[in-house]
Amino acid sequence: MSKIRLSFGILALTVLTLGFTAVGATAGQVTAIKDGWLVTKLHSLFVPEDALSGSNIDVDVKAGMVTLQGTVPNAAAHARALEITKGADGVKSVKNLLKVVATN
Numbered sequence: 001m002s003k004i005r006l007s008f009g010i011l012a013l014t015v016l017t018l019g020f021t022a023v024g025a026t027a028g029q030v031t032a033i034k035d036g037w038l039v040t041k042l043h044s045l046f047v048p049e050d051a052l053s054g055s056n057i058d059v060d061v062k063a064g065m066v067t068l069q070g071t072v073p074n075a076a077a078h079a080r081a082l083e084i085t086k087g088a089d090g091v092k093s094v095k096n097l098l099k100v101v102a103t104n
Contacts, residue, residue, distance in 0.1 A: 035061040038090045042066070043090060054103045060087075064092035071101040072076040 008064055040062045046052050054073040059066060066085055072078045085094050 010016060018058060031063055034090060038064070038066070038088070041090075042088055045084050046081065049080060049084070051077050053059055055081065057067065057098065064090055065095070066091050066093070067095040067097060069097045071099050073101070073103045 004090060031035065039059050042059045042061075046055070046057060055071065055077055056070065057068060059071040060066060061067075066080060068085060072081060078098055081098060082094065085091060
């Protein structure tokens with residue numbers, strides 16, 4: 001019984017701490033955290049995609065607006081990268097600067 005109370009107490013303290021941290025953060029800091037999270041999320045969505053093998057995609061995010069730069073091996077990879085990006089939660093718009101460069 002005491003383990004349950006301790007776990008509940010730790011959970012409550014964590015929630016309160018996160019709440020106060022979010023209140024103390026400025027809007028710019030929160031946006032930067034969300035943007036950083038979105039960069040990581042998009043990269044992780046690209047990794048398991050066979051269609052993107054051989055791609056070199058750089059993801060930049062500012063206030064939910066994503067810019068894709070780099071190279072993809074073919075038109076199908078280009079389309080897939082855009083599809084993944086546009087479908088990700090938190091993406092407000094996509095600026096596509098990807099170039100198709102065939103690999104040997």
